[in-house]
Amino acid sequence: MPELPEVETVRQGLEPFVRGAMVANVSVFRASAVRLLPGGEREFESHVRGAVLEGAVRRGKFLWMPLGGGTDYALSAHLGMSGQFRVHQGPWRDAPQPHPHCRVRLSLEREGEQFTLDFLDQRTFGYLHAEKLIPTPDGLPGGRGSELASVPLSVAHIGRDALDPAWEAGEASAVWRKGTRAIKQVLLDQTKVSGIGNIYADEALWHARIHPQQPAHTVSRPAGVRLFKAVRAVMESALAQGGTSFDALYVNVNGESGYFARDLVAYGRAGTPCGRCGTAIVRQAIGGRSTHWCPRCQRKR
DNA sequence: AGTAGCACCTGATTGC
DNA sequence: TGCAATCAGGTGCTAC
Numbered sequence: 001m002p003e004l005p006e007v008e009t010v011r012q013g014l015e016p017f018v019r020g021a022m023v024a025n026v027s028v029f030r031a032s033a034v035r036l037l038p039g040g041e042r043e044f045e046s047h048v049r050g051a052v053l054e055g056a057v058r059r060g061k062f063l064w065m066p067l068g069g070g071t072d073y074a075l076s077a078h079l080g081m082s083g084q085f086r087v088h089q090g091p092w093r094d095a096p097q098p099h100p101h102c103r104v105r106l107s108l109e110r111e112g113e114q115f116t117l118d119f120l121d122q123r124t125f126g127y128l129h130a131e132k133l134i135p136t137p138d139g140l141p142g143g144r145g146s147e148l149a150s151v152p153l154s155v156a157h158i159g160r161d162a163l164d165p166a167w168e169a170g171e172a173s174a175v176w177r178k179g180t181r182a183i184k185q186v187l188l189d190q191t192k193v194s195g196i197g198n199i200y201a202d203e204a205l206w207h208a209r210i211h212p213q214q215p216a217h218t219v220s221r222p223a224g225v226r227l228f229k230a231v232r233a234v235m236e237s238a239l240a241q242g243g244t245s246f247d248a249l250y251v252n253v254n255g256e257s258g259y260f261a262r263d264l265v266a267y268g269r270a271g272t273p274c275g276r277c278g279t280a281i282v283r284q285a286i287g288g289r290s291t292h293w294c295p296r297c298q299r300k301r
Numbered sequence: 302a303g304t305a306g307c308a309c310c311t312g313a314t315t316g317c
Numbered sequence: 318t319g320c321a322a323t324c325a326g327g328t329g330c331t332a333c
Contacts, residue, residue, distance in 0.1 A: 002327090032310090061327075081326035082311085101311095123311050125327060179303065190328075197327070247313095249326090288306080290325080 002079040003061060004162055004195030005235050006243035006250050006258065010085055011058040011145055013253035017087050017115060018053040018065055018108070023075075025049065025092075025107035033103035033121065034128055047130035048075055048106070059143035060162070060194020062155045064133075066148065072133045076152040080125025082249045088116040104128050122249065129154065140166065162195040162231050163239075173224030176216060183219055183227070184212035185287040196231060199244060199267045202292045204230040206266035211300040212291045218301060237263065266292040 002010070026049050028034060028041040037043045052068035053075065064076035077083070088095045092107045095116040103126075104119040119128055133150040136142050142151035144161065151158075159175075160167050176186050176193065186192055187201040196204070205212050207230035210223055219227070238244060243258030246268075251257055265275050270283035274294035283292050 035309095078328080080310095080328080123309095123326070125310070181304070185304090188327085198325090 002081075002083065002243075002250055003197035003200050003235075005200070005238035005260070007058055007061050007063060007079060007195070008144065008163075008239055009243045009252050009258065010079070011056045011063055013087070014056040014063075014065075014085055014117075015145065017117065017253070019055050020052065021108040021110040021115075022052050023048050023050065023106050024109045024114075027098075027105040028103070029098060029105070030103040030124070032124060033119065033126070034130075037129060037131075044128065044130050047071075047073055051075070053108075055145055057143040057145040057148075058161075059151060059155055060158050060190055061197070062143070062152070062158060062194070064143075064152050064155070066133065066146065067130075072150075073130055074133050074152050076129045076131055076154060077119070078126050078129075080121060080123065080127070082121055082123040083126030084118075084120040084249075084251060085253050086118045086120060086251075086255060087253045088118070090115065092116055157191055158194045159189075159191050160193065162193050163235060169225045169228040170221075173219075173221070173228045176227070177219045177221070177224045179216045181216055182213045182286050183210060183216045184289075184291060186216045187227075187231070188287070188289065193231075195235070198289050198291075199264070200231070200234055200238070202267040203234045203264060205298065206293060207234060209297050211298045212286055212293050214300050220301070266294070268292065 026045045031041050034041050034044040054066040054068045057064050064074040066074045091114045098105055099120055101120045101122045102118045103121050106117040108115050108117055131152045134153055136149045136151055139149050141147050141149055184201050187196045208227040238260040241259040244260040245257035269281045270292055271280055274281055277296050279294055279296040281292050282295050
């Protein structure tokens, strides 16, 4: 469930804790949490132990913390479906017993002050990674939270962030209005635009009054611009409320839920009246993902 | 090149 | 009551 607003909430929560903090110890409780590294947990630990975290950066749903000390590496993370970072302040010896879903625990230290950062992930689609930072091809900053024009290797193919302030509506929507796929599938394609997941795709399409199944290349230019603006508005509003929480699977670094679920108008509302016209919201799989829309307000052209 | 489909994994929910 | 099947989520890989 973590999409852009949730991941950004986590990034903002992480930032003040990790900036300038040294990783004194690393415990990997589940090796597959670092599965993208050929050297496994040993490789992960060798890069991360002793390193100083320089901040928290995000592009789309990808997070990373550049490692200081003249290296060009970062501790990168993807929350997958259920990943969480949780901070415990205070001496390491007072940290709670790791939760059963805790995959990795980092013991951090800054100016003599100790705290603990846990990576939890019930469904294990998420991961932590230690990887090289490479220059962005366009020379623009790699993500929110840093002016550095670099991204981790695994983020190199990821498209621009949906809330990238330097991305204009015409330019973005031109990228989306291509191909034969349903427009919803394009919104979910992280190489075309990053940060949109199943929830906010449905919400944005409802606000823009576009049928999720409409082939991308048939979306008009004004509709494309409308969609871009809807994506921004929905995500900014969700971010302001700390994201969307249905259950305990998404919480911030302090374990608190977000409040945007009560503002959802399409996602998860099958059978309930559309907030604009009263017609029942329908639900059907598109590209294998459950999709919700108003059959009256959102017509295929 | 662009698109489609499946594997990855766990826990909650539904169906028999 | 118990067990099995289904579903949900995002991404990366393979195959067309």
